[in-house]
Amino acid sequence: MTRTTPGRRAARTGEGATATVADALGAALADAGVRHTFGVVGVGNVRVVAALTKAGVRYVPARHEAGAATMADAYHRVSGEVGICTVTYGPGLTNTATGLADAVKNRSAVVVVCGDPPGGRQRSIDIDQQAFATSLGAATVRVTSPADAVAAVAVALRTTVAQGRPVVLFVPVDVQAMPAGPPQQAPPAPAPVVTAPGAxxxxxxxxxxxxxxxxxxxxxxxxxxxxxxxxxxxxxxxxxxxxxxxxxxxxxxxxxxxxxxxxxxxxxxxxxxxxxxxxxxxxxxxxxxxxxxxxxxxxxxxxxxxxxxxxxxxxxxxxxxxxxxxxxxxxxxxxxxxxxxxxxxxxxxxxxxxxxxxGSNWNRQRYTDRGTADRIDPRTLSSALAELLPEHRTLVTDGGHFIGWPARYWPVADPSGFVFTGMALQSIGLGFAGAVGAALGRSDRVVVLAVGDGGALMGLSELDTLIRTADSALVVVYDDAAYGADVHLHGDSLEVSLGTIFTDTDFGGLARSLGAEAAVVRTVRDLDVVRAWRDRGCAGTLLLDCKIVRDVIGYHMADPGRAAPSPDRPATPTEEGDAHE
The missing domain is CATH 3.40.50.1220 (TPP-binding domain)
Structure with a gap:
């Protein structure tokens, strides 16, 4: 992280103004090099957000706390900097559960600055926030007085980096408003343990x-x-x-x-x-x-x-x-x-x-195209897009059956250019949020998001955040009007179909209503819109609602107890094939 120049803290608190604990927290994070933070404002953190922005940290308002946590996770994964998000207490914290748990399993350096109920007491409407965070695998640090606030920030940042583990920093609401006293010195960092290769x-x-x-x-x-x-x-x-x-x-x-x-x-x-x-x-x-x-x-x-x-x-x-x-x-x-x-x-x-x-590259593997007049084969779609994607890009994917195709066909420069949201937790719905964090973490790259229709609808609120914040984003919706993984795992019996197969969604209309450019893709010819978007400098957000055929099943959906089909095995109506072109 870069550090701010000496003397900026006094200027940020204002001439003659009495700095509060919230001001001290915001200044400490800014002085540690924090450039962005993500969150949802509530009574438990509104002072923290104000202090962060006053200190020069850009605040990105998410639409849901799970999205804010995922944004911070993705931000860290592409930039290497600590990802910061802030939420209010109670439901603000519980809403982070999926995004925070995924960050824990990703071993990401993330700090969640969370309000705490006033007075240090638990009311009937409150929850045991420390137990909640610990149950997800996060570490916790608590501010107890104006004197230890800055030291607590230092401990939280040091812990998340050293342990590769998200930290929840609890700051009681009443303490946030108190005048900031002389800060305590943070305890010294333990000496790093260097593990030698050994005999x-x-x-x-x-x-x-x-x-x-x-x-x-x-x-x-x-x-x-x-x-x-x-x-x-x-x-x-x-x-x-x-x-x-x-x-x-x-x-x-x-x-x-x-x-x-x-x-x-x-x-x-x-x-x-x-x-x-x-x-x-x-x-x-x-x-x-x-x-x-x-x-x-x-x-x-x-x-x-x-x-x-x-x-x-x-x-x-x-x-x-x-x-x-x-x-x-x-x-x-x-x-x-x-x-x-x-x-x-x-x-x-x-x-x-x-x-x-x-010959092991996926682009060298043959298959039988199963596209129809109104539905495109996902392999054909992915292969064609590989030739059209901007060279300098960060690939973000949501979870779901579709992920095998962008993961196979779209190369990335290095692991910092690839963020698979929900992979560690096997969840869906975090893709739009991950794209926001990736776009802010590496603004020199175009963010390309691959998402299924189920995950897109689950996390739709953060499409608005992506459109508001990203300079350049391409969203590819693999739209089979179903929860494809469940359909292919459990068959299409009546009982399964009732909960996994849906009518088509107009993702283009939804995206346009929020200010993005959009197009429906049914054939390779419909991808000309990507060329036009690239010719205009990849400005803004372009969403492709790609209507894909449902009956192409990726090898990764096969029974894990057996190996993938061999290259000369004939294609079947329900399994991805490599028979002939």
Whole structure:
């Protein structure tokens, strides 16, 4: 974060004015480098919002507190800065639940500045706010007096960065209005614990020397540890292939040796190659059923050796054979040094599978287009849009069945250019809010949002916020008039259909009523509106209501207990195919 220049705090409180605790909080956040905050105003935080704006922090008013929390989460994920949101007490805090819980699971540096009931007592209308926040996995810090307010801000910011964990900062309403007293000094930060690679690395060097088909898997932890370079070098030294988890999409850039996203979203060719690996070396990656596409070892060869490197011991999965607690960059660097010192010969696997790796990209996979006169195939839509999207972009996706197509077909520059809202919590409805945070966090990029019709309607209020705040945004609604995931998981029996299939929604009309440009897309020709929008400099928000066919089912919706269909398997009416064009 950048810091403000000395002397600005006095100027922000006003000549001769008595600074309140709220003023001191706003100034402390501004002096820490906070540039944006997101929130919904209520009696518990109205003074805080006023103080923040007076201190020079831009306040972005959301329409719902869950949206405000998600905006702060996405802001952090694309910018690396602490995301700040502010809400009132009671329902203001409870409304943050889904967005805050998702931020917790994303390990995002987010601080929620929340009002607290006056007098330090709990009334009949109040809830136990600390217990609520703790139940979601957030840390809590409480202001108790005018003297400890600034110190509490420092502790909250330090905790969220050090622990990669959202913090809720409680500020009682009556304390906010009190005159700010001489601030207490924040307690000293604990000395950082540096985890050395340890003796396990020596044994792992020897193990790598025996591997003939190694795959090096990078997760978001590898990105945050700045381990991209050492991991790529290690793969070159051992002759291994590269792969990523979905949150780490784009970490290796355009290297020819990457298989892309591993697991549920692997292309059939990539899934085959991953299944042939005799060693998987994962850095900062969650070895979940989504990463491995199933229970147990999923798509992996049962005899493969699985090694997991992670900073947190609790993240080491029982699915792995060897767990190493350590920093991804430090361990990868130590392994490179060990291989060079040992003179380990490079595996010849890359040479043998070069043609297959080159053909593993999703754009190289064939399929039978199932588009109709009034509905477009989502694969055709996604592939065509890949050629039209602005080069400098941040891709944001909501949750839902549709996500497989933008995640496959639309590349990103690096993991900071990709925000999957709701992934960690398996929720929908946070996409519009995530796009707001991403747009403010990286205003030098166009924000591109992919959202299903169900999630779009659930989080529709934040479309207004996106239109109000984003300089440049493209919204792609994958509109099959259904909760597609539930339809495809449970079939279309009468009971399921009543709750999952709906009539068409006029998303274009809704967007235009809020001030955006909009178009309905039924064929590739309808995408000319994107070219026109780009020619005008991508100004403002353009929403595409893409009417997609409902009967194309992505591989990631297949039973996780079995591998994805092979590339030569004929397409069926209910499963995504690769048979012929």
């Amino acid at each position: 396990d690395v020596g044994a792992l060097v020897a193990l790598l020397g025996t591997a003939r088909r190694p795959v090096l898997l990078a997760g978001l932890g590898a990105w945050r540890a700045d381990a991209r370079g050492p991991i790529a070098t290690l793969a070159e030294l051992c002759g291994g292939l590269l792969a990523t988890t979905l949150p780490a999409k784009g970490i290796f850039g355009p290297t020819p040796w990457s298989l892309g996203v591993v697991g549920s979203l692997s292309s059939p060719t990539a899934a085959e190659l991953i299944g042939e690996a005799d060693m998987i070396l994962a850095f900062g990656a969650s070895m979940s059923e989504w990463t491995l596409h199933g229970n147990g070892r999923g798509v992996l060869d049962p005899s493969a050796t699985v090694v997991q490197v992670d900073l947190r011991p609790e993240q080491i999965s029982p699915r792995t054979d060897i767990g190493i607690v350590g920093d991804a960059r430090a361990v990868a660097t130590a392994l490179c040094d060990g291989l060079l010192e040992a003179g380990t010969p490079t595996s010849g696997w890359r040479r043998r599978v070069a043609d297959r790796v080159a």
